[in-house]
Amino acid sequence: MEREKLIKEENLAYRKTPLLTDAVMHYCPGCTHGTIHKMIAEVIEDMGIQEKTIGISPVGCAVFAYNYIDIDWQQAAHGRAPALATAIKRLNPYKYVFTYQGDGDLASIGTSEVIHACNRGENIVIIFINNAIYGMTGGQMAPTTLLGQITSTTPYGRRSDLNGFPLKMTEIVAKLDGTCYVTRQSAHTPLAVRKCKKAIRKAFENSMLNKGTSFIEIVSTCNSGWKLSPVKANKWMEENMFPFYPLGDVKDR
Amino acid sequence: MSEKILMKGNEAIAYGAIRCGCDGYFGYPITPQSEIMETLMELQPWESTGMVVLQAESETASINMLYGGAATGKKVMTSSSSPGISLMCEGLSYLAGAELPCLVVNVMRGGPGLGTIQPSQADYFQCVKGGGHGDYRMIVLAPASVQEMYDFVDKAFSLAFKYRIPAMILADGVIGQMMEKVELRAPKPRRSEEQIERECGSWATTGKKPDRERNVITSLALDAPVQEQFNIKLINKHKAIEENEVLYSTYMTDDAEYLIIAYGSMSRIAEAVIDMARSEGYKLGLLRPITLFPFPKKAIDAFTDRVKSILTIELNAGQMVEDVRLVVNGRIPVNFYGRYGGMVPSPDEILTEFKKSIK
Amino acid sequence: MKEEIIIAGFGGQGVLSMGKILAYSGIMQDKEVTWMPSYGPEMRGGTANVTVIISDNKISSPVLAKFDTAIILNQQSMDKFEHAVKSGGLLIYDPNGITRHPARRDITVCAIEAADESAKLGNAKTYNMIVMGAFLKMKPILSMENIIKGLKKSIPERNHHLINANEQAIGTGMDKVKILNKI
Numbered sequence: 001m002e003r004e005k006l007i008k009e010e011n012l013a014y015r016k017t018p019l020l021t022d023a024v025m026h027y028c029p030g031c032t033h034g035t036i037h038k039m040i041a042e043v044i045e046d047m048g049i050q051e052k053t054i055g056i057s058p059v060g061c062a063v064f065a066y067n068y069i070d071i072d073w074q075q076a077a078h079g080r081a082p083a084l085a086t087a088i089k090r091l092n093p094y095k096y097v098f099t100y101q102g103d104g105d106l107a108s109i110g111t112s113e114v115i116h117a118c119n120r121g122e123n124i125v126i127i128f129i130n131n132a133i134y135g136m137t138g139g140q141m142a143p144t145t146l147l148g149q150i151t152s153t154t155p156y157g158r159r160s161d162l163n164g165f166p167l168k169m170t171e172i173v174a175k176l177d178g179t180c181y182v183t184r185q186s187a188h189t190p191l192a193v194r195k196c197k198k199a200i201r202k203a204f205e206n207s208m209l210n211k212g213t214s215f216i217e218i219v220s221t222c223n224s225g226w227k228l229s230p231v232k233a234n235k236w237m238e239e240n241m242f243p244f245y246p247l248g249d250v251k252d253r
Numbered sequence: 254m255s256e257k258i259l260m261k262g263n264e265a266i267a268y269g270a271i272r273c274g275c276d277g278y279f280g281y282p283i284t285p286q287s288e289i290m291e292t293l294m295e296l297q298p299w300e301s302t303g304m305v306v307l308q309a310e311s312e313t314a315s316i317n318m319l320y321g322g323a324a325t326g327k328k329v330m331t332s333s334s335s336p337g338i339s340l341m342c343e344g345l346s347y348l349a350g351a352e353l354p355c356l357v358v359n360v361m362r363g364g365p366g367l368g369t370i371q372p373s374q375a376d377y378f379q380c381v382k383g384g385g386h387g388d389y390r391m392i393v394l395a396p397a398s399v400q401e402m403y404d405f406v407d408k409a410f411s412l413a414f415k416y417r418i419p420a421m422i423l424a425d426g427v428i429g430q431m432m433e434k435v436e437l438r439a440p441k442p443r444r445s446e447e448q449i450e451r452e453c454g455s456w457a458t459t460g461k462k463p464d465r466e467r468n469v470i471t472s473l474a475l476d477a478p479v480q481e482q483f484n485i486k487l488i489n490k491h492k493a494i495e496e497n498e499v500l501y502s503t504y505m506t507d508d509a510e511y512l513i514i515a516y517g518s519m520s521r522i523a524e525a526v527i528d529m530a531r532s533e534g535y536k537l538g539l540l541r542p543i544t545l546f547p548f549p550k551k552a553i554d555a556f557t558d559r560v561k562s563i564l565t566i567e568l569n570a571g572q573m574v575e576d577v578r579l580v581v582n583g584r585i586p587v588n589f590y591g592r593y594g595g596m597v598p599s600p601d602e603i604l605t606e607f608k609k610s611i612k
Numbered sequence: 613m614k615e616e617i618i619i620a621g622f623g624g625q626g627v628l629s630m631g632k633i634l635a636y637s638g639i640m641q642d643k644e645v646t647w648m649p650s651y652g653p654e655m656r657g658g659t660a661n662v663t664v665i666i667s668d669n670k671i672s673s674p675v676l677a678k679f680d681t682a683i684i685l686n687q688q689s690m691d692k693f694e695h696a697v698k699s700g701g702l703l704i705y706d707p708n709g710i711t712r713h714p715a716r717r718d719i720t721v722c723a724i725e726a727a728d729e730s731a732k733l734g735n736a737k738t739y740n741m742i743v744m745g746a747f748l749k750m751k752p753i754l755s756m757e758n759i760i761k762g763l764k765k766s767i768p769e770r771n772h773h774l775i776n777a778n779e780q781a782i783g784t785g786m787d788k789v790k791i792l793n794k795i
Binding site for chain 2: 050051052053054056057063066070071072073074075076077080083084085086087088090091092095112113116
């Protein structure tokens with residue numbers, strides 16, 4: 001069949017959401033940031049809330065998230081996204097506000113802001129990408145780096161006596177009275193993506209129900225930082241990350 | 254005539270905020286300015302104007318809440334005192350880098366470190382020259398009365414929005430803690446969403462509309478040439494502010510042979526010094542910078558040709574005096590007298606120093 | 613008219629609120645006023661003092677080294693402020709707890725037994741109004757009408773039933789003030 005005849009509305013099996021821009025993503029091949037961006041863009045499109053959504057990008061690999069999803073964005077200082085989100089939501093209660101933060105941003109330098117935003121029960125969505133390493137700065141130890149995991153600042157593997165223990169932020173924020181929905185997801189298989197997108201949608205819906213903070217951890221890979229091929233990185237994640245960071249809803253009220 | 258109320262400088266800031274249509278206050282307690290948030294909480298403006306008041310978990314969070322709020326085009330403010338302002342300096346740099354209008358009130362106390370809770374002007378360098386990283390300026394207003402604490406809130410917001418730049422009210426413990434009568438001006442309503450869209454829609458993150466590109470608030474420009482262009486834009490903005498927004502006042506300068514330069518509470522003390530000196534036959538006058546950035550360079554330059562010497566007095570070890578000396582450029586003596594660490598000199602003490610300085 | 617006053621004593625004696633009532637009464641009489649406290653840990657039991665200036669004209673410095681009147685309510689304040697009274701000025705003090713009485717002869721010195729009198733009135737909280745009454749007897753710069761207005765402005769509405777007791781205490785202070793040294 002000729003190509004022109006084939007491209008018709010009724011033959012459309014898949015279309016990229018128009019909320020995802022045509023900018024070429026700077027993420028490494030194999031990275032799931034792009035997949036997660038797409039899920040968020042699709043949720044915003046599905047809910048028809050492009051005009052009402054404000055995203056906050058972190059310092060880290062996702063700093064340029066504002067180049068990829070076609071909504072209004074603010075780019076925060078390192079770790080401070082939940083403080084920005086607090087004020088945006090309080091001053092604009094009819095807007096959907098979400099932060100997009102990595103493990104260094106959220107679980108290290110920004111621990112105070114995320115704990116207190118969750119504890120106040122701000123009606124915002126926090127999306128936490130945990131790949132157990134600092135990607136942007138070249139593979140240093142993150143607070144979520146596993147014991148024994150090799151990074152550029154733990155070249156012989158993370159040791160609890162030297163570096164402390166990996167931080168389980170999701171379990172911590174689930175304990176706070178201000179959170180309404182706390183879940184841990186991944187984005188490495190089609191099934192995981194479907195589940196994760198559902199969680200994102202639920203979190204966005206929560207933010208208009210005055211129920212409190214929704215917190216989604218997405219356990220991810222960093223094949224560049226981990227120095228593994230994308231396929232091997234996924235396998236490493238399944239074998240090492242998932243036992244320590246188990247997937248599933250931790251809290252839903 | 255509107256009612257005159259006796260209140261502290263800190264309380265006047267709170268009244269000024271609610272009555273100028275401020276949308277949000279985010280702050281963290283610290284002496285000697287805690288009455289600002291306490292007064293706001295007492296007045297519960299969320300019930301009247303809809304203004305948001307939030308006690309944040311830290312000064313760091315407060316200033317970043319300002320970033321978030323300001324980036325949606327809202328009139329947002331915080332207040333703190335010296336150690337808290339140090340914590341906010343990172344955020345101030347980001348606000349300047351993202352060209353966001355906001356108001357920060359600094360009721361200065363003695364330092365360095367935890368220092369003292371007593372009055373000081375030792376944050377002049379920090380607030381007037383920057384404090385955070387990178388080449389930036391803030392508009393800095395130095396009130397000298399409780400009425401000005403009230404009035405400058407509205408003034409600072411107007412300037413901040415006119416230039417899309419952070420503005421600061423730089424007061425000290427004397428002005429924050431003293432009570433004077435305040436005339437409350439007619440209240441201004443908060444701006445409607447439509448008005449904010451009209452005035453700030455070209456840049457603020459109010460939600461992407463079909464008829465415009467998405468708005469992105471960021472201070473990131475990895476390409477050096479792009480960053481340099483942005484720096485040039487800021488420099489031009491600062492030049493325009495220096496050209497148009499200088500404020501200062503004078504007292505008894507028409508026939509002055511000697512000049513005192515002082516701002517904030519020290520300018521009030523200086524007025525008493527002028528009266529005492531005049532009664533002893535000294536032709537002494539006062540120049541009080543009201544804006545510290547922009548600094549009244551032209552006015553000081555003009556006085557340099559008319560007076561024999563200048564005495565700069567500050568509650569610090571000599572900070573603004575450096576700016577005075579840059580203007581005077583060695584043409585006449587510029588002397589300095591300061592008290593530090595929370596000590597405030599009496600008019601008598603300064604008069605003695607003035608007499609010494611002209612010997 | 614320009615009256616520069618320092619009021620000094622312990623935290624809890626009502627030093628700051630007496631200053632506020634004087635200042636507010638000044639506003640009610642169309643005067644310019646400033647009220648400048650020593651602030652900080654003093655609030656929690658140490659010494660507290662406040663400078664109040666009431667003037668027909670705009671007030672310059674809120675910080676002063678010399679005063680027209682010193683109202684002194686403890687020994688530490690006596691040590692600190694006796695010599696800060698301008699020559700020809702006024703010093704009022706409560707002898708209760710004072711071990712070294714004022715020695716100056718170039719100023720008017722008055723005593724008010726405010727602790728005793730407030731005990732007699734059965735209301736320790738009227739202490740500062742008794743002292744204020746003594747001051748107003750010696751320096752009648754404000755009318756009683758404006759003082760009552762100032763009181764109403766200074767104290768929260770829920771305490772307005774105490775206005776009468778305060779007015780009575782001011783009267784007591786006016787009656788009981790004793791001149792120890794007159795110039």
